[in-house]
Amino acid sequence: MNTTIKEMNGELVAHMEGRLDTAAAAQTEKDLQPLNDCEGKNIVLDCNALEYISSSGLRLFLGVLKAAKAKGSRVFITGMNNDIRNVFAMTGFTNLFEFR
Amino acid sequence: MSNKTSSWLKSLQTRSSLAILITAAVLLEGTAAIQYIFARNGIRNEVRQRARTELQVRNLEIQNVVSDVETAVNNLQWLLDWAVSHPDSIYSTLQLIIHNNPIITGCAIAFEPGYFPDKGRWYEPFVGRENGTSGKIVRRQIGTAEHDYHTMTWYTDGLTSKGGHWTEPYVDDAGSKMMVCSYTLPVHDATGRVVGVFCSDVSLEWLADLFGHHGNAFTLLASRSGRLLACPDKTQVMTTTIQEMAAKHSDSMIGVVNANMLAGDSGDAEIKTDDGEKSYIYYSPVEGGTGWTMAVVFSDREIYRGLRQVGFNLTLLILLGLGLLVFIIFRTIRSIKKLQDANAEKERMGSELRIASGIQMGMLPKTFPPYPDRDEVTMYGTLVPAKEVGGDLYDFYIRDEKLFFCIGDVSGKGVPASLVMAVTRSLFRTVSTHEGSPERIMKQMNNAMSEMNESSMFVTLFVGVLDLRNGQALYCNAGHNPPVLAGAETRFIQQDANIPVGLMPDWDYTLQEGRMEAGDILFLYTDGLTEAENAEHGQFGEERMMERLRTLERKPRAIIEGTTEAVHAFVGGAEQSDDLTMVAIQFVHPIVNTAPDANKTAPGTKHLTLGNDVQQVPQLAAFVEEVAEGIGADASTTMNLNLAMEEAVVNIMNYAYPEGTTGDIDIDADYRDDTLTFVICDSGTPFDPTGNDEPDTTLSAEERPIGGLGIFLVQQLMDSVAYKRKDNKNILTLKKKITQTK
Numbered sequence: 001m002n003t004t005i006k007e008m009n010g011e012l013v014a015h016m017e018g019r020l021d022t023a024a025a026a027q028t029e030k031d032l033q034p035l036n037d038c039e040g041k042n043i044v045l046d047c048n049a050l051e052y053i054s055s056s057g058l059r060l061f062l063g064v065l066k067a068a069k070a071k072g073s074r075v076f077i078t079g080m081n082n083d084i085r086n087v088f089a090m091t092g093f094t095n096l097f098e099f100r
Numbered sequence: 101m102s103n104k105t106s107s108w109l110k111s112l113q114t115r116s117s118l119a120i121l122i123t124a125a126v127l128l129e130g131t132a133a134i135q136y137i138f139a140r141n142g143i144r145n146e147v148r149q150r151a152r153t154e155l156q157v158r159n160l161e162i163q164n165v166v167s168d169v170e171t172a173v174n175n176l177q178w179l180l181d182w183a184v185s186h187p188d189s190i191y192s193t194l195q196l197i198i199h200n201n202p203i204i205t206g207c208a209i210a211f212e213p214g215y216f217p218d219k220g221r222w223y224e225p226f227v228g229r230e231n232g233t234s235g236k237i238v239r240r241q242i243g244t245a246e247h248d249y250h251t252m253t254w255y256t257d258g259l260t261s262k263g264g265h266w267t268e269p270y271v272d273d274a275g276s277k278m279m280v281c282s283y284t285l286p287v288h289d290a291t292g293r294v295v296g297v298f299c300s301d302v303s304l305e306w307l308a309d310l311f312g313h314h315g316n317a318f319t320l321l322a323s324r325s326g327r328l329l330a331c332p333d334k335t336q337v338m339t340t341t342i343q344e345m346a347a348k349h350s351d352s353m354i355g356v357v358n359a360n361m362l363a364g365d366s367g368d369a370e371i372k373t374d375d376g377e378k379s380y381i382y383y384s385p386v387e388g389g390t391g392w393t394m395a396v397v398f399s400d401r402e403i404y405r406g407l408r409q410v411g412f413n414l415t416l417l418i419l420l421g422l423g424l425l426v427f428i429i430f431r432t433i434r435s436i437k438k439l440q441d442a443n444a445e446k447e448r449m450g451s452e453l454r455i456a457s458g459i460q461m462g463m464l465p466k467t468f469p470p471y472p473d474r475d476e477v478t479m480y481g482t483l484v485p486a487k488e489v490g491g492d493l494y495d496f497y498i499r500d501e502k503l504f505f506c507i508g509d510v511s512g513k514g515v516p517a518s519l520v521m522a523v524t525r526s527l528f529r530t531v532s533t534h535e536g537s538p539e540r541i542m543k544q545m546n547n548a549m550s551e552m553n554e555s556s557m558f559v560t561l562f563v564g565v566l567d568l569r570n571g572q573a574l575y576c577n578a579g580h581n582p583p584v585l586a587g588a589e590t591r592f593i594q595q596d597a598n599i600p601v602g603l604m605p606d607w608d609y610t611l612q613e614g615r616m617e618a619g620d621i622l623f624l625y626t627d628g629l630t631e632a633e634n635a636e637h638g639q640f641g642e643e644r645m646m647e648r649l650r651t652l653e654r655k656p657r658a659i660i661e662g663t664t665e666a667v668h669a670f671v672g673g674a675e676q677s678d679d680l681t682m683v684a685i686q687f688v689h690p691i692v693n694t695a696p697d698a699n700k701t702a703p704g705t706k707h708l709t710l711g712n713d714v715q716q717v718p719q720l721a722a723f724v725e726e727v728a729e730g731i732g733a734d735a736s737t738t739m740n741l742n743l744a745m746e747e748a749v750v751n752i753m754n755y756a757y758p759e760g761t762t763g764d765i766d767i768d769a770d771y772r773d774d775t776l777t778f779v780i781c782d783s784g785t786p787f788d789p790t791g792n793d794e795p796d797t798t799l800s801a802e803e804r805p806i807g808g809l810g811i812f813l814v815q816q817l818m819d820s821v822a823y824k825r826k827d828n829k830n831i832l833t834l835k836k837k838i839t840q841t842k
Binding site for chain 1: 714715716717718721735736739740742743746747750795796797798799800809810812813816817
């Protein structure tokens with residue numbers, strides 16, 4: 001699992017690549033830490049290369065969303081594959097996030 | 101000790117030291133003051149005594165002279181009366197008197213006006229020494245109109261007095277210019293009528309030697325009328341009266357002089373000058389007819405000068421002593437405080453060491469027998485540290501029907517060794533959960549410990565894995581004492597030379613293999629046993645140990661207790677010098693194969709064992725993918741299976757095995773009749789994941805709790821999820837109908 005964060009067009013884009021399972025969750029949580037300093041900038045979670053996500057990963061996404069909302073930022077998810085979208089749908093996470 | 105207590109103690113110390121200081125100061129100063137008062141009174145009495153003596157001595161001296169003159173002159177009465185009747189013999193008589201009485205400087209007979217009609221109105225024949233006592237003797241008639249003696253006091257007084265009479269002292273202007281005093285005696289004619297006055301002059305120059313300064317006092321002498329006859333200031337003699345002198349001195353002295361001294365009293369008085377200086381005056385009259393009075397005056401400052409000096413020195417000494425006392429008290433308080441602090445520190449260290457000891461002992465398995473529900477293996481172990489905490493360790497646990505065990509000895513003793521011991525034991529647990537082979541366990545532990553080995557501490561370690569199914573024993577010995585196998589014979593097990601753990605990274609440890617038959621006991625120990633010393637520094641040694649082991653009953657507990665007894669008997673009263681650890685493992689019999697085990701090897705099923713570590717999730721993923729591939733599931737299904745299994749297993753890892761505990765999770769996969777079945781089995785605390793409430797997926801982000809999703813996903817993804825508790829195990833069964841695509 002690889003996570004990189006870049007600032008593009010005034011937005012913080014987190015590019016996530018690989019399997020976000022429970023084993024990878026702890027490291028990924030650290031990697032996503034900079035997003036907490038979004039200071040009102042919108043956040044984009046780029047899931048084009050995300051292969052897999054478990055509830056530990058969903059928990060991280062929810063954490064990012066809560067932190068961002070508290071600071072007045074919006075969180076967008078982009079490039080999610082169908083299987084993962086399905087997981088989001090099952091858990092009701094599609095209602096929480098905005099998709100691009 | 102709490103701050104409150106210490107500040108209370110401090111204030112108590114300060115207060116008691118203050119009390120000691122004040123008491124000491126009062127005592128010392130009080131003693132000094134009392135001594136001062138006594139000394140002062142003593143000196144005062146001494147002075148009074150001395151004054152009396154001084155006055156008596158002078159009185160006697162004066163008496164000597166005065167009574168000499170009186171006696172001499174009184175005895176001449178007849179001669180003088182005779183001379184009156186023989187006027188021609190008057191001069192020779194007078195000359196005789198001068199000649200016989202050296203103390204008399206001159207003498208004359210003054211006659212009544214015109215007693216000898218031929219001599220005129222004034223007739224006073226005189227014989228005397230020129231210039232006082234030493235000069236040659238001259239004769240003159242000194243009665244003239246200018247020297248009209250008939251009106252003079254000495255003459256009138258002398259004429260009327262019954263016998264001898266002393267005149268006021270005066271300066272002999274006519275003759276020697278000396279201070280003189282005259283003793284007069286009336287002279288008679290043949291009929292006994294008083295016809296004149298005999299007058300003998302006595303020089304008073306010798307008085308000057310008698311009076312004056314005498315150390316811390318001075319004496320003075322005054323005439324009847326108060327004229328100073330002798331005093332320290334010679335210029336005042338005869339020119340000043342004692343009244344005038346007193347007036348200069350102080351008002352209080354005037355009173356004393358007028359009321360007492362001139363009245364002829366004796367006594368003493370304290371007088372004060374106008375500038376506050378104090379003196380004591382002692383006075384008494386001179387006995388005899390002169391009417392003189394004398395006094396001795398002591399200056400207060402002078403007589404007490406010595407005492408004051410002593411008092412000053414004493415006060416200084418006392419202050420110095422008190423200063424010293426303050427210094428000593430504060431030094432004592434400080435050292436007491438230091439001692440208390442040191443004790444508190446020692447106490448704290450001691451209690452921390454006791455806690456550390458508890459923690460350390462808590463790391464070791466200490467419930468024996470450890471597996472009451474298993475009869476394949478039994479064991480017993482003890483660890484007795486030489487200090488509160490030690491560097492020995494042992495550990496064991498069963499995983500996959502294999503007994504993993506180790507025994508080790510960290511170089512050094514005490515706290516540093518105990519820290520390394522704790523690290524070693526944790527590493528053993530961590531590494532051996534995913535490594536099954538002793539030499540690989542050893543290598544990983546060695547690498548990990550070499551990396552962080554700043555203090556160059558090392559561990560001799562023995563790691564073994566005993567397969568409980570067949571008695572096969574794999575082991576690796578990193579420089580530890582060779583364990584003893586008590587089987588058909590009692591012998592050390594073979595061992596390769598491997599370096600202790602922590603010395604050099606990347607060392608390739610060698611694996612050795614042995615076998616335990618049913619009933620065999622493996623006896624592990626540390627050098628605390630073989631090197632146990634008695635008072636004569638003899639060591640227990642391997643031979644004694646082997647000898648003992650051969651005779652003991654083949655039961656782990658009996659072996660440990662028997663050996664302990666033997667080593668105690670050998671050591672006697674000597675202090676334990678090293679940690680002493682012993683573990684005995686008895687392989688009772690191989691595991692009898694059970695039905696589930698048979699299933700494991702059945703075709704179409706797959707098995708995986710995981711430790712409760714989420715880092716092993718990728719292994720689970722690989723397993724699930726293998727299973728999914730085996731039944732030809734599509735990618736999407738595979739991912740869903742993966743997700744369901746991860747959630748289920750992670751849930752168990754988190755809840756069945758609370759943090760800090762270790763345990764295994766066994767997973768069996770079975771596919772038959774288009775249905776894939778996963779059975780997940782763990783021996784952790786009872787935990788039913790299906791009992792959780794479903795999360796509310798309609799909540800907003802702010803309201804959604806973090807967590808609670810996992811088992812919900814499992815239920816969504818699988819067709820059925822069932823939980824049961826059996827044989828102290830949690831068994832979770834997941835089923836999913838999957839139609840094979842190929």
